[in-house]
Amino acid sequence: MNTSMIRYILGHVLKIEAILLLLPCLTAVYYQEIQGVYYLLTAAICIVLGFLMTLRKPKNNVFYLKEGCVATALSWIFLSVFGCLPFVFSREIPSFTNALFETISGFTTTGASILEDVEALSHCALLWRSFTHWIGGMGVLVFLLAIVPMSGGSNINLMRAESPGPSVGKLVPKMVSSARILYGIYFGLTLLEIVLLILGGMPLFDSVTTSFGTAGTGGFGIKADSFAGYAVHLQWIVTIFMILFGVNFNAYYFILFHQFRKAFGMEEVRAYFVIIIASVAFITYNIRSMCTGVFDALTQAAFQVGSIITTTGFATANFDLWPKASQAILVMLMFCGACAGSTGGGIKVSRLLIAGKTVVKELRSYIHPKIITKVKMDGKPIEHEVVRATNVYVMTFVVIFTASVFALSFEGHDLVTNFTAVAATINNIGPGLSLVGPAANFNFFSPISKYVLMFDMLAGRLELFPLLILFHPTIWRELFAHKAQERRAARERRKERKQR
Template identity: 50%
Template sequence: MNRRMIGYIIGKMMGVEALVLLLPALISLIYREDDYVFFLMTSVVLAVIYFLLARKKPEESTIYGKEGLVIVAVAWVLWSIFGAIPFTISGNIPNYVDAFFETVSGFTTTGSTILTEIQSLPKGILFWRSLTHWIGGMGVLVFVMMLTSLDDKGAMHLMRAEVPGPEADKLVPKARSTAKILYAMYFALTAVEVVFLLFGGMNLYDSVMHAFSTAGTGGFSNRNVSVGYYDSAYIDGVITVFMILFGINFNLYYLMLLKHFKEAFKNEELKTYLGIIAGAVAIITINISSMYGSVLKAFRYAAFQVASVITTTGFCTADYNLWPELSKSVLLAIMVVGACAGSTGGGIKVSRLVILLKSVTQEIKRLHHPKAVTIVRVNGRKIGAETRQGVYVYFICYIFIIIGSTLLVSLDNFDFATTISAVLTTINNVGPGIALVGPVENFAKFSVFSKLIFCLDMLFGRLEIFPILLVLSPSFWRKRF
């Protein structure tokens, strides 16, 4: 393993985080808050680490798949460790474990929170909290590749280890160019949403905060009651549309830029994703219409919550804990499904669901016709045995992690609905669950041990299990590398 190159890239990442922390420091200065000092202090520490690790590029700069997984896992943990420091030293989240939970939730775009009072927090602190969503949405490594010169042999291993979904493809030959294209589209969509929210009466600060959280499909709001604070059908509609847009594979947007509209709109994952949304909205609208006295109002709340949950954003405009059991069950189901591969959303991804369902259909056909040659195809392309095996192994690991986490968190002795939904919402990077972790509740009530389990689950979910499993593997540490 190329230890020096790992250290070099980690050093670069610390340097980039040092620069990023200057943004919330600037916001604090603009609003005449003293918190800029805490961002600058953390930035200086990270700058020192950068100079120690990344002063000189190693002669051997090649990295492979294993190094890519290790770098991604370590980088996300370190960004969260240092990103939590301003929350604690400023006194806004005095308990460091709580601050770490909030930061991991931010970078992994989960949106679960331990905060009970949000609106009274300083503007710079809230800006940093939402900015973690925006950076984490497209990926910390992708963000660093876009800003630095990480464009050498094996750089694509970093992207493939971080971009969600069973496959991550280059849009153009060089990884850094791919990262720039992804972030250009990401920035453009975010900016357009800001403009639309401004037209809806939001001030500039609130518009940026909510656009960051929508883009990263994270769900942090600077309001105690989330988007429900504005009680605006227009704002609900804008955020609903953009949540759905950010849940779509960004490769399809690139195809549209190239005017390959037919190829983009025929994508099976996209059609399945939109079909699931339409079906869930229809079921919930019918189920809750009597609660709101109007089908249109029921549709507004149903569409918003379905978009929020399936894209794993986590915003809320209604307390769906009060909805009928059918509606809550539909939300839990689509929470597991999640958004599309290559999007900023979480969950197991629609593409994996499509492959799993087609694999089941293939096995049933084999039972009926043992001698028939059956092939699993998605978008007309054959899905190789290696990809299918990766999906099966991912799903098995996903189930075991949920079972293990549920058993460990149950030590806090909360009811089953609270415990299982807390695990599901963190590993799927959704944010709120049901019962005591519902849309108007938070995670402050859990023990330190459970919060650390949730942090691990959030990282498992965002990095798609294997980078974290590799670093936690005893055999990895036993070997000299």
């Protein structure tokens, strides 16, 4: 295993985090808040460690998917551990476990919070919470690839390990250019939302933090009522952008280069919008008697559906009080998620399409045993490897989900709370139902349960396997074997120097 390259990547990740921490520092200066000192201190720690870890460049800078998964998982753990330090240092979230939960929830774009009074936080803390969504939405390693290109196949292995969806490919021949295009689209959409919200009458600070949360499909709000207190036209702007950030970014690439037929021909994107329209129509009809009119029902339904299917987690209504049929729709949307290649979480629409088409294919084989058919997406046959990976992903998801619900059950909370708490974290959504509804938080869970939910958040954001591979015995055997080999080589070099 190329541990030197993993160490080198982690060092660069810490350097990037140090630079990103300067934004809350500047916010603290503007609002004259003393808490900014702790963000500066954390940035200094990150830059020193990052410099030490990248001081010696690896001789071999090529590595494969295995190393890519390990580097990705460790990068997100490092980001979260160091990213939570300002909360602990400033005592705004004095418990390390709670601070880590909040930070992992931010970077994984989950939006599940332990805070009971979010408005008591300083402006720099509120900005950092929302900014972690924006960082985690597209992925810090995608950003790293855009500025520190790797050699050989390392680029695609890093991108595959971090990007959401069944498969990742190049938009253009060079992976560096693909990463830059993705971040360019991401930044452009974020900036457009900020401008529209400001033009709509929202204060600058609120516009920036809201756009960070929307772009990353995270959902940390800066108000106690999430988004319910804002004007209806602002709610519609956020609804539209939540849905836009749930679209596969390949579609935006095609539109950007005037390949409209490819963009609008993407089967996953079409299915995504059909699901949204059908869900909004059903819930609007179902909750119309609870609202002041049809438009109010449509507004609430569209916002909540957009928030849940894209796994953003903003809320304008306490849907825990909605009819059971509407709640059932929202729970199903939690698992559905957005498109592959978007900033949204969940199982992904493409996987559900592949799984559904696989079932149909199997049924046809029972009826016509001699027929030979292939599962297709966008008119093209899907490789067996992709179908197999989809099936394995779904089975692994079910196992982790079941184990997590069982682990939480020892605390004695009701099944709806435990079930939706796990669903909300592993699908990176935020709010669930019952005790973890949109008007509640996750602070009542024990520290052990919080670590279970933190694992679920990281596993969900990293598509399960990059995190699970850290627990594989082979990885640790190779790691220790590599370390032993390095020690032997160091001893031999010392012997040679003594002989001279």
